[in-house]
Amino acid sequence: MPQQNTSFSSHNKQAIEILAVLGATAGAVNTTLQEEKHFTLDLHDAAQCTCLPWQAERQPDLVLLEPPTGDQDRLTVWLRELGTLAPKTPVLVLGELLSVGTVQALLALRFTNVVSLPLNQKAFLSQISAVMRVEAAPGASNSAKCWSFMAAVGGAGATTLAIETALQLHNASALGEKTALIDLNFVDGACASYLDVPANLRLGDVADAPERIDEALIDAFASPHASGFDVLAAARDPFGYQAINAQSVGQLLDVCCHIYDHVVIDMSRWMQDWTIDVIGGSDALVLVSELTVPALHAARDLATYIGSAVPHHGDRLHIVLNRMAKRVFGHSISMNDAQKALGRPAIGSISSDWDGAAQAVNYGLPIGQASAKSRISRDIQALISALNEKTSEGGALDNARLAS
Numbered sequence: 320m321p322q323q324n325t326s327f328s329s330h331n332k333q334a335i336e337i338l339a340v341l342g343a344t345a346g347a348v349n350t351t352l353q354e355e356k357h358f359t360l361d362l363h364d365a366a367q368c369t370c371l372p373w374q375a376e377r378q379p380d381l382v383l384l385e386p387p388t389g390d391q392d393r394l395t396v397w398l399r400e401l402g403t404l405a406p407k408t409p410v411l412v413l414g415e416l417l418s419v420g421t422v423q424a425l426l427a428l429r430f431t432n433v434v435s436l437p438l439n440q441k442a443f444l445s446q447i448s449a450v451m452r453v454e455a456a457p458g459a460s461n462s463a464k465c466w467s468f469m470a471a472v473g474g475a476g477a478t479t480l481a482i483e484t485a486l487q488l489h490n491a492s493a494l495g496e497k498t499a500l501i502d503l504n505f506v507d508g509a510c511a512s513y514l515d516v517p518a519n520l521r522l523g524d525v526a527d528a529p530e531r532i533d534e535a536l537i538d539a540f541a542s543p544h545a546s547g548f549d550v551l552a553a554a555r556d557p558f559g560y561q562a563i564n565a566q567s568v569g570q571l572l573d574v575c576c577h578i579y580d581h582v583v584i585d586m587s588r589w590m591q592d593w594t595i596d597v598i599g600g601s602d603a604l605v606l607v608s609e610l611t612v613p614a615l616h617a618a619r620d621l622a623t624y625i626g627s628a629v630p631h632h633g634d635r636l637h638i639v640l641n642r643m644a645k646r647v648f649g650h651s652i653s654m655n656d657a658q659k660a661l662g663r664p665a666i667g668s669i670s671s672d673w674d675g676a677a678q679a680v681n682y683g684l685p686i687g688q689a690s691a692k693s694r695i696s697r698d699i700q701a702l703i704s705a706l707n708e709k710t711s712e713g714g715a716l717d718n719a720r721l722a723s
């Protein structure tokens with residue numbers, strides 16, 4: 320296999336070893352990196368590499384990949400190989416217009432970014448340092464515990480339970496730990512208005528350049544709630560999903576999972592092309608159902624669909640039954656009946672407390688703050704314990720947040 324080794328700093332122990340498999344941009348990359356003193360470039364011709372020219376004894380600090388023109392499949396193969404060989408090695412892919420398969424393989428890696436072409440030297444170098452910095456950041460390998468909430472039917476209570484969970488995770492966290500509540504409903508998300516904070520998440524502005532989403536930008540997107548956790552929520556926009564894409568959502572969550580210790584996601588139940596990736600990257604998906612026959616059937620069907628779309632995720636999908644009446648009589652459905660209709664056990668139930676829930680949203684507060692004695696808060700505590708137990712049974716997810 321023809322290969323060209325270019326060493327810019329072979330005597331420097333601090334040299335950053337770069338494995339580059341490049342097509343048309345090889346010359347431009349070489350010129351750019353030649354001007355830098357601290358890179359050692361191991362450059363290969365993409366057209367000659369049906370598989371990665373990987374040497375176990377020479378692990379690179381950074382991988383640059385650009386497939387031969389139009390050969391996305393080859394790029395996907397390389398990324399999948401990296402997923403097995405070195406999922407934590409930072410990777411920059413040169414070129415855009417990635418196929419779905421390529422994006423999925425890319426998102427399965429831990430520290431990645433996409434470099435747009437034609438190559439802009441300054442932007443390229445800053446992307447290299449950004450991706451290396453994230454990898455080197457203290458705690459980078461301890462990414463957040465990430466729980467997602469999705470309603471089986473409209474109004475089942477996903478937003479209410481996600482907010483309350485964020486509050487309680489924040490209250491129970493150690494000093495210095497940070498919690499984020501992220502609203503991924505870009506059309507009519509309610510987290511910002513429920514909590515009376517500004518909706519500052521402008522993901523559409525950077526959707527075409529997701530590499531710009533870094534810690535500083537997340538800081539600008541985040542609205543701190545008085546109770547201590549951050550809210551990332553976009554303003555209502557009937558066309559909100561058209562302005563964003565899978566890469567920007569992936570990068571947003573990836574960076575958040577490095578910044579925060581607890582990430583709670585409020586998801587829309589309308590499937591987007593990134594929804595399954597978000598579910599796959601979550602430590603737990605909580606499907607929120609009401610105790611009505613249609614809602615239970617919707618929860619059962621949604622669980623079945625998600626189970627087939629993310630097969631390895633079965634033990635991370637949990638159904639919670641919201642608005643459980645205090646006493647079951649008349650036409651109410653009992654927990655047992657509900658579980659029969661679901662065809663699976665529920666992880667827990669949340670009491671009905673309309674006054675407590677209404678008081679909270681009217682004051683812009685989580686329920687636990689608006690009415691500390693609400694049964695909803697107590698039940699969320701039990702839900703968190705159950706989820707913690709399940710999450711630790713499954714082991715912490717130390718791999719990609721957004722698995723394919």
Ligand SMILES: Nc1ncnc2c1ncn2[C@@H]1O[C@H](COP(=O)(O)OP(=O)(O)OP(=O)(O)O)[C@@H](O)[C@H]1O
Pocket residue numbers: 470472473474475476477478479480509607641642643669670671672673674676677680695
């Ligand atoms: N356990 C509960 N007891 C009483 N009221 C509740 C409970 N949970 C949620 N609610 C109320 O139900 C309504 C819908 O809740 P919420 O907005 O959380 O649902 P959702 O599933 O997020 O809805 P959407 O489909 O619009 O996203 C709100 O008025 C909320 O205050």
Ligand SMILES: [Mg+2]
Pocket residue numbers: 477478479509585
């Ligand atoms: Mg909601």
